[in-house]
Amino acid sequence: MTDPIQKLREYGYELPSPSVPAANYVPVTRTGNLLFVSGQISSDANGVVQGRLGDTMNVVQGGNAAELCAVNILAHIVSSAGVPLHEIKRVVKLTCLVASTPDFTEQHLVANGASNLLVGVLGDKGKHARAAFGVTSLPLGAAVEIEAVVEI
Numbered sequence: 001m002t003d004p005i006q007k008l009r010e011y012g013y014e015l016p017s018p019s020v021p022a023a024n025y026v027p028v029t030r031t032g033n034l035l036f037v038s039g040q041i042s043s044d045a046n047g048v049v050q051g052r053l054g055d056t057m058n059v060v061q062g063g064n065a066a067e068l069c070a071v072n073i074l075a076h077i078v079s080s081a082g083v084p085l086h087e088i089k090r091v092v093k094l095t096c097l098v099a100s101t102p103d104f105t106e107q108h109l110v111a112n113g114a115s116n117l118l119v120g121v122l123g124d125k126g127k128h129a130r131a132a133f134g135v136t137s138l139p140l141g142a143a144v145e146i147e148a149v150v151e152i
Helices: 004-010 059-079 108-127
Strands: 029-030 034-041 090-099 129-135 145-150
Touching: 004 059, 004 108, 034 059, 034 090, 059 090, 059 108, 059 145, 090 108, 108 129, 108 145
Parallel strands: 090 129
Antiparallel strands: 029 034, 034 145, 090 145
C-alpha cells in the first residue's frame, strides 16, 4: 500500500498542525487499542468553513468541508495521539454532524467527503461504520463536525 501521507498529498493536503480544543476536553482519548477523536470542525489554514447546507452551501461544498474534518482527524491521530498513520488498523466509526436546514436531507452525501478521503488515504483500513445527521448549528458556525473511533 502507498504511504498514507503520500496519498493525502495526492488529495492536495499536508497534515496540518492540529487545532487546540476550544473548550474543556482533550482532542483524543485512548483506551486499549481504540482512539476516540473529539469532533473536528470544518477548518483549514484560512479558518473555519462556515455555512448551512440547504441555505448557504450545496452538497459539493459540504462534502469539501467534511473532507477537511477528516484531514483534521488524521492530524490529531498523528500529533495528539502520537500514532503514525500507517499504524492505523481500522477506522471503526465516524459520526458526522451537518449544519443544515430542516428540509435538507442529504447529510449522508456530505459525509461522503470524509469517508471517501479516509478510504482513499488508508485503503480498506479507512472503511467504517457511520452516522450522519443534521443539526441547527455547530460550534463557531462550522458547516460540518465529525468525530471518529479508530483502532490502532
